[in-house]
Amino acid sequence: MNFVQNIPALSILLLMFCGIVCLVLPARWARHLADCAIALVCAASVVLWVAFLRGQEVFTYSMGEIGAPFGNELRAGMLEAAAATLFSAVTLLSILGGRAHLRADIGKKKVNLYYISVLFLLCSMLALVYTNDLFTAYVFVEINTITACGIVMSKEDGYTLAASMRYFIMSLIGSGLFLIAVSILYALTGHLLMSNIQEEVAALYASGQYRAPLQVSIALMGVGLSLKSALWPFSSWLPDAHSSASASSSAMLSGLVLKSFIFLLVKVFYRVVGVTIIPTHAILDLLLVFGILGMIMGSVNALFERDIKRMLAYSSIGQIGYIFCGIGLGTIAGVAAAMVQIAVHACTKAMLFCAAGGLMDASGGSKKFKDLEGAGRRDTYAGVAFIVGTLSMIGIPFFGGFITKLSLVTAAVEVGGWRNTLSILAIIVSTILTAIYYINVLAIIFRGAETGPTTAREKLREQWKKQMRLDTEYELAIVLFILLNLAIGLQSDRLMDVIRTGLAMFG
Amino acid sequence: MNGIAILIVIMLPILGGALLPLLDFDARKARMYYVMAIVLATSVLCLSLISGSEGTQFVLYHLTSTIDIAFRIDRFGSVFALLVSVLWPLSTLYAFEYMSHSHKRNRFFGFFTMSFGITLGVAFSGNLITMYLFYELLTLSTLPLITHDGSREAKVAGVKYLVYSIAGATAAFIGMIAVLTRGGSLEFNVIGLGSAVTEANRNFLDAAFLFMFFGFGVKAALFPLHGWLPTAGVAPTPVTALLHAVAVVKSGVFAIGRVVYYTYDAGYLAGSIVQKVALWFAAFTIVYGTVMAWKELHFKKRLAYSTVSNLSYILFAFLLATPQGLTAGLLHMIFHGLMKIALFFVAGAVMHQSGKTYVTELGGFAKAMPISFGVFTIASVALIGVPPLCGFLSKYAIAVAAVDEGSVSGYLGIAALLISAVFTSMYLLTIVVKAYFPGEGFDPASLKDVKEANWYMTLPLIALAVLMIVLGCLPGGLTQFIAGTLADAFPGL
Amino acid sequence: MTYFFADLPEYAAMILFGIGLSILMLAKNLVKKIIGLNIMDTSVFLFLAAKGYVEGTVAPIVTAEELGRIDSALYSNPVPAGLVLTGIVVSVSVTAVLLSLVVRLNEEFHTLDIDEIIHILRKRDREDL
């Protein structure tokens, strides 16, 4: 057995272990431990990814001695490795980018607890990515829920408590549905491992037995997971939760947590149900329609929002719609587009939330538009981040968003019938709306009274000094986020290759 | 080497403009010299590129396996670049004076200069996606110019502009991707989609063409999509003049020309139903624009509607998909640029000197501002199409192209052209008459505070008037230059 | 009829799941919501346990010497039991977190009604603006 095959299990276990250790560490050490652990996981994931690029075959890794069909398995392929890399990298950057806020929002005493949540959150996301076992997936879904709520409510003001309560309840409904669906599937097939279930499902489909319960369980899984990933209209909890949390929490929640459930959903669709059966299932149409509605409604809501973090949260609802639109198209190209969007949105939205934190810092902590005027000049990193984010969201070539749009449109023009028309129209409409509200933000954060020529220069110098004192971690995070975005935009061929190979490894 | 030169021409004004707010000039003069130096350097470089480096191709970056960011200099793009690089320095000069009392001049000139590079980028794009890139950037870089004065009206106009433009660009993008999936490439190759056209693909490609036509048609102010242009008139006049009569709108027209002749080829379109649909829309817009201009009393809005109409002249010519159509369209693209920018400059000069914005308030202005209104008269007469001024030549060429093409849609266009000519005379000459002959009861004392604008404003005007006359009388060099596009677009010819 | 009785636990599980889900979604009182959640989870455990039990079999406890000589059809499926156990752990921990959250909310807003809490927040928001 090749060493790299240990990486999935080890990274999950490492994160868990570190999380537990953090409990007894003082805040500062907890911080360093968390940073190192996540960085290590990130590096390990990269190693795994590289191994796949070098020709490593897809492999399964049994936890414990008991093998299939009873044992618990992890399974890794190209796409899983890439997703793990993305998740850990973005988590790391989000923590870096929102660090300044953590101190203010949580208080020194409890920061180590926050890092526990983060480590377990990442751990659960990686587990969702790697696991080959549906019940394990359920367990980690719940861990994910608890830790995600944990990082929201860590701020401990009225807003976050209420918001995390709503978030919790919605999530529990989702995971409850997921659980019952898993149980039904288990009852039907007698298996919990994805690959085994797929064989059974194919056999059941061929024989025509138990069609109804099978359909119901697929639908329940789809609904349950889309509930957790905030597909419109199940997204009412999201704006509150994402906007009230601390900057790095928002970044992770919007950028990653939602995506981990979508990743699981894709796995369910293509590894559990199977690529031959799923395109015939009505759940895809449902997801497409709601994805499209989400694209539009999210943007419409964002349009009227006067609070920068809520606006970003609504924007996430819209962007999640893109992902579901891609999945709902029911073609491999569509899923590939969804995967691209997962990557692009993860790094763009996380960056924007971090930058929003910076803007708030520069405006006395307020997140209302009226207080943010000129904030982009006061905090140029955030300003640049918003420019990049806007260009990416509109879909200017060189930026990640362009690749999303490219792949989604490519997928959309090739499917037939109403899906084609509807999705193309939705893309147009939502692009317009997105452009409007992001440019509106740009206009606000770069607005500012023109000062006289002499004072302007003095101010610039003063600003420069202030900038130097700013948090270098935050700046580093923003720069890396921008680079990540550009990297996706510039090296999209490789990304697409990875996704295509990865999806092929699913089958 | 020349590839790098293209990049320099495009990036110089973009970077120069972007740096302007950072440099933060104290003195008006210093900023003026800086901006002028950049603009002039770009123009000179651009002109020397056009004259010396035709046929250069340059791939900047392989964005994906099928999509490159590439530049090239061909005659079609050169014509547009020529127009832009001649008019930009004039407008910049004009803008210095016009904006002298405005606030946020750094921002204004920053974006104004950036737009120059971006427009050149559109001209020198080597494939559809590169063009799309610059096309989108153009929207974004001109948006702050429209909302410059910060009033509510300006914001509304900005949002409207943004909505229309982004919608159009996205639609065009979808068309492009459709072409990419069926045609396999986004390069401007003269064979067009010939090899990709099969019975099965035909409808698909037709739909893609319409997507691109209406998508780019937004900037070209095609009828149902023109709404942003008149409202964008709230922008400062140099912007309205240069961008909304030349750079922005022409980039839409230019893009459609690219699509017609370089992505699809003329053979694909000639006689097809999509060509007819497109021609009808263009013809209708010609009439609609002039009628609206005639009804409009706001000076700049009237000119904006006139632009709506005239842009469709160009579109109409391009859509004929014949060699004559191509050259006629390009000719009108250049000439309309000259004429319309002159008209807008006069409108701006009037606003700047007197604050008057409605055509009904212009009684007797010719006496107060003789140079401006002299040029206005020349430009009006040229736009109506009176020989030997330049507007006649291009209109004539378009009409003759339509006659030669010989289809019913072509004749429809001629009819539209003629109706438009009459309305053009009506909406422009009424202003001339009003300005020169205010009639009985006019009190000259009411205009005693109105002075002719200074040379920053009048020099561009005079230069434009001279160009209009000279090019109208001796278009030989220009037509030859334009005829050079035929070798590319019609290789068999 | 026998068919119905044979599947009785499954039907009961489904009905309970529905009840639990409804309470979780519709109840205003947070504690009731948590009760609903527990009902829902328990129903799933019932379902799993019912699936694991096979009529006429014994518990799957196998000594070392029996290994390799036995007929697996004689034993109940052990996996559901394991699942139920795991599920209970998860459910308990979620309930714990939720209850602590409820306590904090009660401290903050002096109510257990989620609608009221939202209402209070909205009002604060408006005062902010």
Next chain:
Amino acid sequence: MTNVYTLLKITDKLTLQFGSDPTGRFFLCLVTIMWILVGIYAQKYKEHQKHNARFFTFYILTWVMLASLTMAANYLTMYLCFEFMTLLSMPLVLHNGTPESIAAAKKYLFYSIFGATLGLMGMFFVNTYGTTLAFTAGGVLDPAKIAGHETLILWVAFLSIAGFGAKAGLFPLHAWLPTAHPVAPAPASAVLSGCITKAGVLCIIRLVYQIYGVQLLRGTWVQMALIILALITVFMGSMMAFGEDLMKKRFAFSTVSQVSYVLLGVFTMNETALLGALLHAAYHSIIKDGLFLCAGTIIFWTHKEHVSEMKGLGRKMPVTFGSLAIFSLGLVGIPPFAGFLSKWYLASGSLSEGLPVLSWLAPAILLLSALLTAGYLFPICIHGFFPAEGEPEAEGKEGSALMLVPILILAAATVLIGIFASPLKDALQAAAATMF
């Protein structure tokens, strides 16, 4: 065309060329003489108005363009001169600066431009279907190219000819004439009516005979339609004039009617009729200029604009009213005054053409119109000299020499050209012959 001079070569096909041919020379002479006479008259009339520098500038510029038009050697040049003539003559109409005059000037402008635009459309098609744009007797259309497109070409011909007809007051584009003339200063009305309308006629002659060619048009529905339009205009103009009280407007309607006599001759498309047309163009110029100058004189001294106010005025202004009587006799066409000969040729040309119905209808309408002409012109003189019993004595006095001399010259011309018609007739016959 002889002595062709190329001023500017815009493209290979589009050139600005000037040249002369008998028809052009005839119109040039006519226009120039009229311009000088009216110019002399205006030296006195200018006391009546402001902004004289402007007036004379445009007066001369209009002449320059009109003269250029007569010498234009190809379609493009003609179109250019036509447009500029419109633009430059417009300030003459609005010279008074009243709101009505400005509105009238705009009406004049837009009608003319609309007409010219239709004319321009002809050029588009001639460019493609013809061999050249230069005026060539017999037409320039290439039979090989138009084969199969006859309907199209005929429509184009019809529309472009009718377009230039706007300037000549051809129904249905005549409406600017009665609006523009009453508000313009008298000298402007005179040249507008006497000369500028003839520019429209000249353009139509060029199109019919030297661009489309008689072969193409003769006997087609286009010829019939144009003749019918001309006849409608002749009759309608006279009727309207008959019912009009405002003197200058009456004369304007008269112009509408009379110019269509000329057009009728042009459209009949044989040598006799064309001769009649050219003759009538000359006569009408002289007479109508004279009439407007008389009207101007009356207005200048008495400020009376309505015919009904002029009863008994002839006694105070005998020379003016005497001339008016001579002009009236000429216009009605009573031998030996000028108008007779032209109508004779028009009628005989029409009869010899042999078009169904129209051959005899045209002379009949000419006759009817002549009666109407008598009906609207003679009463002015009669009431002028012989007011009814009990009319109050009219106020007024005879004008100055500067005004009277041009009028008298014109009156003398009316008589003399009528009596000694042959030199003019011979010259015009030669001119007409070159058209075929």
